[in-house]
Amino acid sequence: MSLREKKSEIIKREKRNLFILSALSVFEEKGFNNTRIKDITKRAGTSVGNFYNYFKSKEEVIEVLIRGLADLMISKFRELFVYFKENKIPPISAVRNLFRGYAKMFREKKETFLIFFEQMGGMDQKYRIKRNEILDNFTDEVEKIIIKLSEYGARNQNPKVTARVWTSTVLGVFIWWIRSDFKLDEEVLIKNLTDVLVRGTMTN
Amino acid sequence: MSLREKKSEIIKREKRNLFILSALSVFEEKGFNNTRIKDITKRAGTSVGNFYNYFKSKEEVIEVLIRGLADLMISKFRELFVYFKENKIPPISAVRNLFRGYAKMFREKKETFLIFFEQMGGMDQKYRIKRNEILDNFTDEVEKIIIKLSEYGARNQNPKVTARVWTSTVLGVFIWWIRSDFKLDEEVLIKNLTDVLVRGTMTN
């Protein structure tokens, strides 16, 4: 591939990203089902026809967008979990650090998460399935945390249920936090959340 | 009102209900936005035009449906909470009983809850707002439980966060349970859920 070709390749990818970001932004505002191609292209500062030079259908932006959401979430979760495992500190501190990472992530990607939790279910059935896959995947990661905590002396329990409790809690509480525009102090939130979950999991 | 009029009044209301149930059933299958009036009427065993003898628009069924969901949820939550308060038993048992009530409710109204949690966000903005109102309302009820538990010696904590933890957990875990077609044994689910939440809330 020539230098010129590489360059145009990069420009093309950037334009695609612009469309995806525009779509994300309009979805958040108008809702997924009330967003028209025209809304997306207008926000991207270009024309309807041009959209089809980058995507073969409306479906495709959505798919790319969803895949991006999924990749982001899964990689973030994994990254934070690795960090959690590698730290040789008391579990309650480790979990608190983990949640700090989540808090940062939810802050930075709030539109993404709102769409994921508030709108993705209302899309086509296949996206609902995808959403549940992501949640399951996240829960699997969390389950490893629970098992890890068992090594620190957690009581005997069904780790699948506990993992699901953690998943639901983390997501539900952070989405609430986003919706309330981060009114509650981050450290207060994290301390309480950690306390409930870790004590709930470890106490005999 | 004559006897004849009363009868036709009743038949009319039943027909309306049939439409609402048909709509619920199709929504669950195809999603709100992919449901056509024709789908609803076909399932109700009648014609497109007849739908408009009972509802003035597609919007209206949705609204009636949502209002029904909301009323059901809020009244159920309240009813179960009253039952919780009036029982003079150790908190862990009381919570377990409460959760048994929830389990029963989620089992009986699974379509309702799936639509509420998986699809309502994807609908128009006003329904998203309604959904969040219901969640907030539920959380308020839960907060009273948390405060009640404090009287039994729970540690010092932010009850709003803990209430949100409970809300997210209960809903997230039960929805997961519905989606998995109630595979996990009910008592196991309830025991674990209760353990995590009550210990997480009460342990010093």
Add this chain to the structure above:
Amino acid sequence: MSLREKKSEIIKREKRNLFILSALSVFEEKGFNNTRIKDITKRAGTSVGNFYNYFKSKEEVIEVLIRGLADLMISKFRELFVYFKENKIPPISAVRNLFRGYAKMFREKKETFLIFFEQMGGMDQKYRIKRNEILDNFTDEVEKIIIKLSEYGARNQNPKVTARVWTSTVLGVFIWWIRSDFKLDEEVLIKNLTDVLVRGTMTN
């Protein structure tokens, strides 16, 4: 035909008339194209289905109504014209008497005439044609008047044009009079109208 049958025949005709009058009344209010069968039956104090016991289609009421309008107008015009011919009085007085007859007729049947002039054109093409036939028929009668006036010494003229002038004038002025709710004094109207037309026709 038995007495009983005759009676029911009469009742049936009366019911049909009730529908026709109701239709006329609603047309005048809502306009022809915004009138629904339901509007007509509601005004007639009966049900939609019953309408079809008396007319085989919506089209039929309209046709009967129009035919009634046409018959009324044509017979009235003729009747008044006969009266005009048989009176051996100076033409200006005879015309004035004729116009008095018209004024009475327009007063009594104002809804009828408003529909005829303001709405009938907007109906189907065949009704537009019918309307023009009635106008032509009226003009033919008027032409006889013009010819009669020639015998009294009217100047040489094209009687078809003059007849059309009279027709347009009579109808246009009386419709305006109805629309203005008969504000202008009847005698003033008639005197002026007669003066213009008779002098315009007779003066050399």
Add this chain to the structure above:
Amino acid sequence: MSLREKKSEIIKREKRNLFILSALSVFEEKGFNNTRIKDITKRAGTSVGNFYNYFKSKEEVIEVLIRGLADLMISKFRELFVYFKENKIPPISAVRNLFRGYAKMFREKKETFLIFFEQMGGMDQKYRIKRNEILDNFTDEVEKIIIKLSEYGARNQNPKVTARVWTSTVLGVFIWWIRSDFKLDEEVLIKNLTDVLVRGTMTN
């Protein structure tokens, strides 16, 4: 605005006009209420959807069309009247010239006038009102002619009635002339019309 933008602006306006003309043509043929968007777009040689790139509703074409009719008529009437006033010639000649102007106008815009007089009443109430406004406006102009004629020695009369006579006559006769496909010789028509009206108005 760039040259390119100006060009596209012009093309757009021309397209709009094409739709309006197509609508006019179909209305004349099928009547307002039997005209479908598809009829208009077919005649304009384009597709249903494209219509909505130029008008926001079916109502809008009608409104634009009516406004066009009204503007045309009012401005024409006024223009011809100005011409009438500025000529210092005997009134009968001036009126004859005025009517020649009308004849030309009715010839050139025959579809327009047919729709205005034969169909506009059958449309929605607001269009009926508009039509009557235009007629009233025309009558006001005519009244000035009558008053002018008084200065030349017309007899004492109610100028409002006489003006209404003129209005009804001019419109009724010319519409008849259009409907008969201009069979009657124009000069014969105008001579007779002028004779009747001027003599009818001026003779003592």
Add this chain to the structure above:
DNA sequence: AATGAATGAGTGTTCATTCAT
């Protein structure tokens, strides 16, 4: 690559007509 007019299948809604009660 960029534009936006053009396309037409698809959807909600209306309403004349039918028919079981």
Add this chain to the structure above:
DNA sequence: CATGAATGAACACTCATTCAT
């Protein structure tokens, strides 16, 4: 005869996608 729920064809309008420029 009377009722009004049921029917379904028809229409206005929308919007993803195409395509000439």
